Amino acid sequence: MxxxxxxxxxxxxxxxxxxxxxxxxxxxxxxxxxxxxxxxxxxxxxxxxxxxxxxxxxxxxxxxxxxxxxxxxxxxxxxxxxxxxxxxxxxxxxxxxxxxxxxxxxxxxxxxxxxxxxxxxxxxxxxxxxxxxxxxxxxxxxxxxxxxxxxxxxxxxxxxxxxxxxxxxxxxxxxxxxxxxxxxxxxxxxxxxxxxxxxxxxxxxxxxxTTLLWGLLAAGQWHDRRGVNLLDGGAPFYGTYRTSDGGYMAVGALEPQFWDEFTELLELGKDAPDRGDFALWPGLRDDIAARFATRTTAEWTAVFEGSDACVAPVLSMRQAAEHPHLTARGTYTTRQGHTQPAxxxxxxxxxxxxxxxxxxxxxxxxxxxxxxxxxxxxxx
The missing domain is CATH 3.40.50.10540 (Crotonobetainyl-coa:carnitine coa-transferase; domain 1)
Structure with missing residues (x-):
């Protein structure tokens, strides 16, 4: 061909x-x-x-x-x-x-x-x-x-x-x-x-x-219950947070360099709890949630746009189809009156x-x- x-x-x-x-x-x-x-x-x-x-x-x-x-x-x-x-x-x-x-x-x-x-x-x-x-x-x-x-x-x-x-x-x-x-x-x-x-x-x-997670479980790096692990929302730096207008921001600041940029843009402060101490995760989550609750989804989107903080607004299906990045790539298209993934x-x-x-x-x-x-x- x-x-x-x-x-x-x-x-x-x-x-x-x-x-x-x-x-x-x-x-x-x-x-x-x-x-x-x-x-x-x-x-x-x-x-x-x-x-x-x-x-x-x-x-x-x-x-x-x-x-x-x-x-x-x-x-x-x-x-x-x-x-x-x-x-x-x-x-x-x-x-x-x-x-x-x-x-x-x-x-x-x-x-x-x-x-x-x-x-x-x-x-x-x-x-x-x-x-x-x-x-x-x-x-x-x-x-x-x-x-x-x-x-x-x-x-x-x-x-x-x-x-x-x-x-x-x-x-x-x-x-x-x-x-x-x-x-x-x-x-x-x-x-x-x-x-x-x-x-x-x-x-x-x-x-x-789930193959990767079985490996983590065997290595003692995964708990066999939900919401307490690094990638399932247990970590305060990998989860979703509500904004002042009822929307949500998704945070995936896993690597240290991304975390540093995230905390700077979020204006979390130098006295934020140590993210490496699991016992301090609840307090850190509360601090992050309090900051996100002070602005709208659009305002936070503007703050993190163009950064490597790994933060994105949580979009609906119709919003996703209009996102500038997905529009530029042609990820969605419309044919015969139906908007659909390409x-x-x-x-x-x-x-x-x-x-x-x-x-x-x-x-x-x-x-x-x-x-x-x-x-x-x-x-x-």
């Missing part, structure tokens, strides 16, 4: 141009993983079910379906499974997010797909994984994080665990690990001609994210792009039937 490779709309194709991905419709981490592959240029065909979506926004507003094409197949109807197998025979990667055993019962499990396409990488996205006592049980992000020992790390020491939306489990522990697994297995398949199954479980990925990461020669708006179920059936040479697809 060359840096000038573009699609018919003139947008760059991305580093995954030429990779075909079959996504069996689901919710949460599977669709996001497929979106990430599509953002990077893969040709993602989503197999939607007949009828309205069971959960989530209307298809036109579901940004995780951007850059994809959609066909509708009823897997429970005669011939439905055969159509999906025809598509799988032409795909490099497949993503499904059913409970264990469901794809097999529908006739589109790994054995059936790999029989048609031995080089296929078959990605399975679940919360609990394909085996183990909880594998057949329902679940959601919050429960996976709780079980993996992650949710209990987040929040104040004397309060309940904080809930990080569904970003940490579904998308960090789920989608991103599935994408890494798919691309690694694709590399192997292209070298050997042999596909395989990728079992991506949110509990596994979320647990894997593709990431960035590539110097083969950048990703927003080529298509969110796919409506079935709108690309004729295109896919032609491009993937699956004449049995019914455009109606």
């Amino acid at each position: 060359t840096a000038s490779l573009s699609n018919i709309e003139g947008e760059p194709m991305g580093p995954l141009a030429g990779v075909r991905v079959l996504e069996l419709a689901g919710i949460g981490p599977g669709p996001f993983a497929a979106m990430l592959l599509a953002d990077l240029g893969a040709d993602v065909v989503r197999v939607d079910r007949p009828g309205p979506p069971a959960l989530g926004p209307a298809p036109a507003d579901d940004l995780t379906n951007r850059n994809k094409r959609s066909v509708v197949v009823d897997l429970k109807s005669p011939g439905g499974a055969d159509l999906v197998l025809d598509l799988a025979a032409r795909a490099d990667l497949l993503i499904e997010g059913y409970r264990p055993g469901v794809a097999e019962r529908l006739g589109v499990g790994p054995e059936a797909c790999l029989a048609r396409n031995p080089a296929l990488v078959y990605g399975r996205m679940t919360g609990w994984g394909q085996d183990g006592p909880l594998a057949p049980r329902a679940g959601h992000d919050i429960g996976y994080l709780a079980t993996a020992g992650v949710l209990g790390m987040i929040g104040e020491p004397d309060g309940p665990p904080a809930i990080p939306a569904n970003l940490l489990g579904d998308y960090a522990g789920g989608s991103l690990y599935l994408v890494v697994g798919l691309l690694a297995a694709l590399h192997h398949a292209r070298d050997t001609g042999t596909g395989q199954v990728v079992d991506a479980a949110v509990v596994d990925g979320a647990a894997h994210l 593709p990431a990461p960035r590539f110097s020669a083969t950048p990703g792009a927003l080529r298509r708006p969110p796919a409506r179920p079935g709108e690309h059936t004729a295109e896919v039937a032609r491009d993937w040479a699956v004449p049995g697809l019914d455009p109606s």
Whole structure:
């Protein structure tokens, strides 16, 4: 592929141009993983079910379906499974997010797909994984994080665990690990001609994210409870503080040189408690909080702007999209009336792009039937 490779709309194709991905419709981490592959240029065909979506926004507003094409197949109807197998025979990667055993019962499990396409990488996205006592049980992000020992790390020491939306489990522990697994297995398949199954479980990925903390725990540098450690809000120089207008500033002045700049700009005074003495942390936190409470978020933002004190205002989603740095980088973009994150990461020669708006179920059936040479697809 060359840096000038573009699609018919003139947008760059991305580093995954030429990779075909079959996504069996689901919710949460599977669709996001497929979106990430599509953002990077893969040709993602989503197999939607007949009828309205069971959960989530209307298809036109579901940004995780951007850059994809959609066909509708009823897997429970005669011939439905055969159509999906025809598509799988032409795909490099497949993503499904059913409970264990469901794809097999529908006739589109790994054995059936790999029989048609031995080089296929078959990605399975679940919360609990394909085996183990909880594998057949329902679940959601919050429960996976709780079980993996992650949710209990987040929040104040004397309060309940904080809930990080569904970003940490579904998308960090789920989608991103599935994408890494798919691309690694694709590399192997292209070298050997042999596909395989990728079992991506949110509990596994979320647990894997804590590897550094397990090392700190073994070294006696981490306490197995929340809100008392260096990186979980326990340290007064790594946390959030309320301002006079009800906003918050995030402080990450970990290194001594950053701490020195922070205390100078905060006008904390030379008599501030020694930050190296854990016993003095509560008093130091109170001193910092008292200072931040004297000015507004905008005023403190101006004070720390351009410094290395590692302080930033805590922004809402809409505020983040308007931040000068993110605006300059094009981190957010607006297409078809939807403000949304632009593709990431960035590539110097083969950048990703927003080529298509969110796919409506079935709108690309004729295109896919032609491009993937699956004449049995019914455009109606």
